Amino acid sequence: MDQEGTKSSSRNYHQSEEDLLELRRGPWTVDEDFTLINYIAHHGEGRWNSLARSAGLKRTGKSCRLRWLNYLRPDVRRGNITLEEQLLILELHSRWGNRWSKIAQHLPGRTDNEIKNYWRTRVQKHAKQLKCDVNSKQFKDTMRYLWMPRLVERIQASAAAPSAPAPSYKANPDVGPAQIAPTYPSIGWAGAGFTRENSSTAASSDSFGTPASDLTDCYNNYPVSQGGNQDGYDPANCNNNQFSYGDQSLTSPSGFFNQGLDFAGEWAMNGGDATESLWSADDLWFLQQQFNGNA
DNA sequence: AACTTAATCAACCGCCATTCG
DNA sequence: GCGAATGGCGGTTGATTAAGT
Numbered sequence A: 001m002d003q004e005g006t007k008s009s010s011r012n013y014h015q016s017e018e019d020l021l022e023l024r025r026g027p028w029t030v031d032e033d034f035t036l037i038n039y040i041a042h043h044g045e046g047r048w049n050s051l052a053r054s055a056g057l058k059r060t061g062k063s064c065r066l067r068w069l070n071y072l073r074p075d076v077r078r079g080n081i082t083l084e085e086q087l088l089i090l091e092l093h094s095r096w097g098n099r100w101s102k103i104a105q106h107l108p109g110r111t112d113n114e115i116k117n118y119w120r121t122r123v124q125k126h127a128k129q130l131k132c133d134v135n136s137k138q139f140k141d142t143m144r145y146l147w148m149p150r151l152v153e154r155i156q157a158s159a160a161a162p163s164a165p166a167p168s169y170k171a172n173p174d175v176g177p178a179q180i181a182p183t184y185p186s187i188g189w190a191g192a193g194f195t196r197e198n199s200s201t202a203a204s205s206d207s208f209g210t211p212a213s214d215l216t217d218c219y220n221n222y223p224v225s226q227g228g229n230q231d232g233y234d235p236a237n238c239n240n241n242q243f244s245y246g247d248q249s250l251t252s253p254s255g256f257f258n259q260g261l262d263f264a265g266e267w268a269m270n271g272g273d274a275t276e277s278l279w280s281a282d283d284l285w286f287l288q289q290q291f292n293g294n295a
Numbered sequence B: 001a002a003c004t005t006a007a008t009c010a011a012c013c014g015c016c017a018t019t020c021g
Numbered sequence C: 001g002c003g004a005a006t007g008g009c010g011g012t013t014g015a016t017t018a019a020g021t
Helices: A003-009 A017-021 A030-043 A048-054 A061-072 A083-096 A100-104 A112-129 A137-160 A216-220 A258-269 A281-294
Strands: none
Touching: A030 A048, A030 A061, A048 A061, A061 A112, A083 A100, A083 A112, A083 A137, A100 A112
């Protein structure tokens, strides 16, 4: 068992290891950060417990590792999750579930913790609003046939003309002159002009009504699609003019969400206000009716 | 302005798998 | 081969901040 486990399990019986070593807990100070960064710069990562001791940090190795990986690492991206990242998270989560670390590997600079937080605070919130389980088929269909197309539409609209009304969404949409190549970071957008400095501003909002970045630069840096990866995730489904998910069609198999797609299109035709949350009161009413009628 | 509620996210917890001696 | 140490992961908590009343 690890140090923390030993510590917590013995807490009620005798003086804990934490007390003996006067281990610190809670938020990291600037000095601690500096010490950790400095030590890793000279000695590298790994062997976290001994690293913590050698560096003179009164922290557990776990705590040091977490602080480094989630916050101090130089390639950690901070700031709002972009539309593309949201789309990717939804897509990958539909494939792998709560495999946060695995999902994070496909979002350069994002940590599993950040993605996990995003999912819990944003996605699960909407499941709650819809009074359905986040793992239910209904909610998954909502994501796949309504939510993700909206994201795609917003990405396309932003790329085509950031200030113009968004085009209506259609299954197998023809993007037009924007010619975005919606490949995923897992297969190549890593780094390409996509840094902390240029990525996250509060210029617009995401599909949940939370701030998102100005995406124009990101599209310009999309690489040409490459082949499928080892996880069986085939980005070839995304060519230069279309965005589709696997089955090439965004028509719900049951027809359950086709109406939803229609109103998503209307939503877009009405301008898709950048400050609007994903679900308006009408949307919620509509979806709840759908759930109640189809549950 | 004061208070309450909601949202966010850094940090911790506990478990499991792997590595090490 | 075995037990301890360590690393890694997903789940949860709690402090802080923002928004609403």
